[in-house]
Amino acid sequence: MPAGEEISTVFGVPVQALFGQVLIGLINGAFYAMLSLGLSVIFGLLNIINFAHGALYMTGAFAAYFLLQWAGLGYWWSLLLAPIAVGLLGVVLEKTMLKRLYHLDHLYGLLLTFGIALIIQGGFRNEFGSSGLPYAIPSQLTGGYNLGFMFLPTYRAWVVVFSIVVCVGTWVVIERTRLGAYLRAATENPTLVRAFGINVPRMITLTYGFGVALAGLAGVLAAPIYQVNPLMGADLIIVVFAVVVIGGMGSIMGSIVTGFTLGIVEGFTKVFYPEASNTVIFVIMALVLLVRPAGLFGRTA
Amino acid sequence: MNDQSGTYADITGPGSTTAARLAVEDFGAAKKGLKVEIVVADHLNKPDVGSSIARQWYDAEKVDVIVDVPTSSVALAINQITRDKGKAFLVSGAATSDLTGKACSPNTIHWTYDTWALANGTGSAIVKTGGDTWFFLTADYAFGHALERDTEAVVVKNGGKVLGKVRQPFPTADFSSFLLQAQASKAKIIGLANAGADTTNAIKQGAEFGIVKGGQQFAGLLVFISDVHALSLEKANGLVLTEAFYWDLNDKTRAWSKRFAEKQHGAMPTMVQAGVYSAVLHYLKAVEALKSDDGTKVIAKMKEMPTDDPPFGKGVVRADGRKIHPMYLFEVKKPAEAKGPWDYYRVRATIPAEQAFRPLDQGECPLVKK
Numbered sequence: 001m002p003a004g005e006e007i008s009t010v011f012g013v014p015v016q017a018l019f020g021q022v023l024i025g026l027i028n029g030a031f032y033a034m035l036s037l038g039l040s041v042i043f044g045l046l047n048i049i050n051f052a053h054g055a056l057y058m059t060g061a062f063a064a065y066f067l068l069q070w071a072g073l074g075y076w077w078s079l080l081l082a083p084i085a086v087g088l089l090g091v092v093l094e095k096t097m098l099k100r101l102y103h104l105d106h107l108y109g110l111l112l113t114f115g116i117a118l119i120i121q122g123g124f125r126n127e128f129g130s131s132g133l134p135y136a137i138p139s140q141l142t143g144g145y146n147l148g149f150m151f152l153p154t155y156r157a158w159v160v161v162f163s164i165v166v167c168v169g170t171w172v173v174i175e176r177t178r179l180g181a182y183l184r185a186a187t188e189n190p191t192l193v194r195a196f197g198i199n200v201p202r203m204i205t206l207t208y209g210f211g212v213a214l215a216g217l218a219g220v221l222a223a224p225i226y227q228v229n230p231l232m233g234a235d236l237i238i239v240v241f242a243v244v245v246i247g248g249m250g251s252i253m254g255s256i257v258t259g260f261t262l263g264i265v266e267g268f269t270k271v272f273y274p275e276a277s278n279t280v281i282f283v284i285m286a287l288v289l290l291v292r293p294a295g296l297f298g299r300t301a
Numbered sequence: 302m303n304d305q306s307g308t309y310a311d312i313t314g315p316g317s318t319t320a321a322r323l324a325v326e327d328f329g330a331a332k333k334g335l336k337v338e339i340v341v342a343d344h345l346n347k348p349d350v351g352s353s354i355a356r357q358w359y360d361a362e363k364v365d366v367i368v369d370v371p372t373s374s375v376a377l378a379i380n381q382i383t384r385d386k387g388k389a390f391l392v393s394g395a396a397t398s399d400l401t402g403k404a405c406s407p408n409t410i411h412w413t414y415d416t417w418a419l420a421n422g423t424g425s426a427i428v429k430t431g432g433d434t435w436f437f438l439t440a441d442y443a444f445g446h447a448l449e450r451d452t453e454a455v456v457v458k459n460g461g462k463v464l465g466k467v468r469q470p471f472p473t474a475d476f477s478s479f480l481l482q483a484q485a486s487k488a489k490i491i492g493l494a495n496a497g498a499d500t501t502n503a504i505k506q507g508a509e510f511g512i513v514k515g516g517q518q519f520a521g522l523l524v525f526i527s528d529v530h531a532l533s534l535e536k537a538n539g540l541v542l543t544e545a546f547y548w549d550l551n552d553k554t555r556a557w558s559k560r561f562a563e564k565q566h567g568a569m570p571t572m573v574q575a576g577v578y579s580a581v582l583h584y585l586k587a588v589e590a591l592k593s594d595d596g597t598k599v600i601a602k603m604k605e606m607p608t609d610d611p612p613f614g615k616g617v618v619r620a621d622g623r624k625i626h627p628m629y630l631f632e633v634k635k636p637a638e639a640k641g642p643w644d645y646y647r648v649r650a651t652i653p654a655e656q657a658f659r660p661l662d663q664g665e666c667p668l669v670k671k
Contacts, residue, residue, distance in 0.1 A: 020481050021478055021481065024477045024478045024481065025478075027477065028475055028477075122306075125306060125310070129310065129311045129527075129568070130306070130307065130308060130309075130310035130311050130314070130497075130498070131311040131312075131497070131498065131501065131527050131528060131530065131531035132498060132501065132531050133531065134505075134531065134532060134533040134535075134536065136535075137509065144509075144510070144511060150481060150484075151484070151510055151511050151515070153509045153510055153511070155509065156477070156509070225475075225505075225506065225509070226474055226475075226502060226505075227498060227501055227502060227505065227531060229498060231307065231308070231498075232474065235472065235474055236474070267478055270467075270478035270479065270482075271478070271482065274441075274467050274468050274469060274470070274479065275441050275468050275470065277469075277470055277478075278470040278473070279470075
């Protein structure tokens with residue numbers, strides 16, 4: 001295998017070490033997948049390009065921190081409560097602001113959510129500074145396994161498994177259940193769906209709430225790995241948007257698969273040419289857009 | 302001008318502005334009939350943004366001196382602009398030792414610390430206590446490269462070996478891949494040639510991947526007190542680091558830091574912020590003595606006059622623009638040893654002023670006559 005030979009000669013590392021990088025990539029991919037999934041759901045059903053997604057992911061991490069500091073509730077409670085809190089915040093945003101923009105061009109929604117993101121981030125930064133706050137890994141998930149080729153921290157394994165479950169769960173709900181069918185129908189023809197006695201505006205509100213709750217959930221998952229930092233979302237959101245574009249705007253499966261795949265691609269780049277590791281995703285995006293403007297899994301309109 | 306909102310905002314940011322205001326207040330500018338105006342801008346750690354702000358300030362807004370400027374790439378750009386315009390530039394935030402080396406300028410003074418001093422302090426201390434094989438995680442821009450270069454020189458000079466290095470994009474949130482590479486290198490010491498959130502993330506994730514348990518050690522080559530605060534003592538204890546200033550050094554630093562903290566939600570000053578205070582105070586003294594604010598002349602005057610201020614005590618400015626004062630080698634305390642908030646460091650060694658910085662004749666600065 002040429003790639004294997006290259007790495008053993010260039011870095012003096014056995015091919016096995018590459019397995020380690022694949023696994024690491026998968027973990028980062030888990031975050032990309034969860035965030036881009038939320039974005040896709042929101043875009044698919046609301047036609048809103050939600051730039052506030054990164055800020056809400058950060059809010060999820062902060063919610064976990066607050067729950068611990070002020071209410072004494074640990075990680076497991078946060079995993080449940082923080083997404084609910086972020087989801088409620090999303091519902092309020094949708095009810096009061098986003099709702100007024102559906103009949104306008106995409107650009108208005110983009111500008112509004114971008115503004116919301118800046119306000120949330122600025123507020124947190126003013127209060128808590130930019131160095132971030134510490135959040136410990138829950139005691140049940142500390143430690144790790146020695147896999148022979150690498151040391152796998154228990155917490156990272158948990159992140160991958162948990163996010164795969166969440167992603168697949170979301171996909172099943174939207175593609176395979178009656179509720180999902182309503183949702184998809186409502187995006188195609190809201191008037192007709194309303195005629196069947198279904199409350200479409202409420203469904204849209206809840207969808208937005210659910211989409212951003214996913215971001216909040218990813219934030220809680222991220223809190224023990226990264227510092228809980230007001231800027232954590234701003235750094236990630238641009239990459240996540242690239243993932244969504246590559247996967248195809250609005251395609252649920254596309255964003256899950258692309259999220260994990262790009263995580264792995266990025267992992268490899270970090271071995272072969274680390275300087276390019278935060279550019280590689282955008283290079284891929286440009287190439288994909290040239291060949292398939294609708295994205296890998298997108299339907300051409 | 303500094304980073305008001307990004308990775309380095311807690312190290313420099315609004316705290317540096319507060320420090321500059323304190324300096325103007327302590328100098329008694331109002332009483333002496335000098336009108337001092339402080340303007341603030343956020344350069345977003347981007348050289349192009351910093352350059353255009355600097356040009357506008359110098360050309361249109363009559364700014365005489367730019368202070369602080371973290372992020373070495375931005376500082377190097379402004380260093381050149383200041384020289385072209387004949388203004389004054391007092392660097393506290395940026396680290397690259399090139400500012401007093403091949404890029405030295407008659408219009409620039411490098412105040413607080415530099416990569417040579419960090420390498421000399423932390424690097425040699427670690428090699429001497431047995432850490433003789435190194436792997437570098439380096440931020441991929443001017444600062445990281447300079448810090449890696451200066452540290453590598455110290456390591457090799459003291460008989461150590463560099464087994465590998467990896468250049469991480471700036472900023473990076475996830476270090477796991479790089480940490481695996483560092484682990485595979487089997488180096489005893491993982492040198493972090495980065496700063497701010499990059500450093501804290503690497504150390505935090507290093508604990509997760511069992512780096513320290515596996516017998517390897519981190520050397521944070523540039524760690525600020527705000528980073529230790531963010532990491533908490535549980536994660537940071539045992540780190541060896543070099544700084545020019547710590548609030549709890551003596552009565553003067555304690556009294557000054559207390560005044561600072563009252564204006565900054567209780568946060569203690571970093572060495573960069575203390576450096577901004579010291580630099581602005583000395584600049585104003587030079588302007589007063591000279592009765593002129595011509596950039597080139599003031600900088601020359603600042604080099605003539607000895608410095609004296611609460612955070613750093615007595616010092617001098619060298620011909621190459623290097624401000625000279627002692628550096629301190631600190632070790633981060635264990636959680637049980639801390640007596641109160643911000644009680645983080647124990648002094649391991651004081652590096653006397655004359656040994657703390659690169660000798661004048663080794664910097665390749667064209668201003669220094671051979």
